[in-house]
Amino acid sequence: MxxxxxxxxxxxxxxxxxxxxxxxKIYSITLRVGGLTDLEDKWLQHYFDYLSRDTIADGAKxxxxxxxxxxxxxxCKTIIETTKENLQDQKCPHCNATHDLTILSGREYxxxxxxxx
Amino acid sequence: MSNPVRLIKIKEDIQxxxxxxxxxxxxxxxxxxxxxxxxxxxxxxxxxxxxxxxTAALKNSLRMAVIEADIDSTVDAQTIxxxxxxxxxxxxxxxxxxxxxxxxxxxxxxxIDALDLIFIENVGNLVCPAEFDTGAELDVMILxxxxxxxxxxxxxxxxxxxxxxxxxxxDYLETPLTNFSMDAMENRVRxxxxxxxxxxxxxxxxxxxxxxxGWLAGKVAAEKV
Numbered sequence: 001m002x003x004x005x006x007x008x009x010x011x012x013x014x015x016x017x018x019x020x021x022x023x024x025k026i027y028s029i030t031l032r033v034g035g036l037t038d039l040e041d042k043w044l045q046h047y048f049d050y051l052s053r054d055t056i057a058d059g060a061k062x063x064x065x066x067x068x069x070x071x072x073x074x075x076c077k078t079i080i081e082t083t084k085e086n087l088q089d090q091k092c093p094h095c096n097a098t099h100d101l102t103i104l105s106g107r108e109y110x111x112x113x114x115x116x117x
Numbered sequence: 118m119s120n121p122v123r124l125i126k127i128k129e130d131i132q133x134x135x136x137x138x139x140x141x142x143x144x145x146x147x148x149x150x151x152x153x154x155x156x157x158x159x160x161x162x163x164x165x166x167x168x169x170x171x172t173a174a175l176k177n178s179l180r181m182a183v184i185e186a187d188i189d190s191t192v193d194a195q196t197i198x199x200x201x202x203x204x205x206x207x208x209x210x211x212x213x214x215x216x217x218x219x220x221x222x223x224x225x226x227x228x229i230d231a232l233d234l235i236f237i238e239n240v241g242n243l244v245c246p247a248e249f250d251t252g253a254e255l256d257v258m259i260l261x262x263x264x265x266x267x268x269x270x271x272x273x274x275x276x277x278x279x280x281x282x283x284x285x286x287x288d289y290l291e292t293p294l295t296n297f298s299m300d301a302m303e304n305r306v307r308x309x310x311x312x313x314x315x316x317x318x319x320x321x322x323x324x325x326x327x328x329x330x331g332w333l334a335g336k337v338a339a340e341k342v
Binding site: 021098108 | 120121122123124125126127128129130131132134212213214216244245248249269270273274277278305307308309311
């Protein structure tokens with residue numbers, strides 16, 4: 001639903017780094033997106049295609065890596081990787097705790113890198 | 118000779134700009150001793166009803182105003198103003214959430230230093246407002262009983278980030294119209310957010326409002342010290 005403002009930011013950041021690196025054409029942009037976010041990949045690309053017309057990122061492909069969700073068990077400090085679907089039933093694999101698994105990450109939208117010329 | 122195709126490392130967080138602006142707004146409002154609270158829910162969960170109950174309970178002790186976000190209407194702002202509380206209407210033009218810049222637009226129409234407590238009534242949905250920091254001191258969400266006790270399963274981000282959860286329309290629990298389980302809902306929410314404050318209320322009957330308002334007034338008073 002909020003793909004448009006997110007896409008605007010992606011384009012701004014990519015164009016800024018292209019200018020700083022003297023690039024004149026962007027071919028792909030790699031994003032790492034946390035498992036708690038609700039982003040539709042298809043719409044992200046669709047908006048990006050629209051917004052990037054007449055820029056050096058026209059035609060660039062968005063590569064989206066799902067970073068999942070990272071928890072920490074409050075009891076034994078074990079770090080646990082999980083997904084939105086498994087979040088409610090997640091147990092600590094070390095001490096079997098079912099509660100007090102603190103969410104460490106999963107909310108992020110991170111631009112990792114881009115292929116450019 | 119043209120440049121070679123190459124990999125450029127970026128390592129930049131899309132939310133970083135808004136997060137920095139949000140922290141800046143929080144710091145500013147702390148200095149000015151004005152408390153900003155961000156209220157989120159689905160459409161129809163009772164944001165405006167809760168605001169009416171809350172401002173009525175606090176209007177002898179606190180100076181308050183409301184920033185109303187609506188995609189394209191002024192109905193909620195008119196309701197608030199009719200109750201004697203100042204309200205600013207932001208029309209988000211199709212945007213599904215508020216960010217710090219939009220909140221600042223709303224604040225620009227208010228005399229911040231003459232106010233103790235400002236409510237943001239965020240756009241009605243459980244997805245987008247969860248992802249953008251508004252600069253508020255507290256994030257509070259309302260879940261209403263008719264929406265069902267499974268909502269923490271569907272919208273974990275929203276439930277994981279809020280300081281308080283108000284469960285509205287608890288008068289439905291006494292009718293055969295719902296199979297909502299408060300225990301199941303609470304278990305699911307605490308799994309995501311062990312420290313969250315939960316206030317069961319009915320904006321219609323007034324049940325539970327006193328506990329919620331007492332907690333909120335305590336938070337505002339703590340900021341004033």
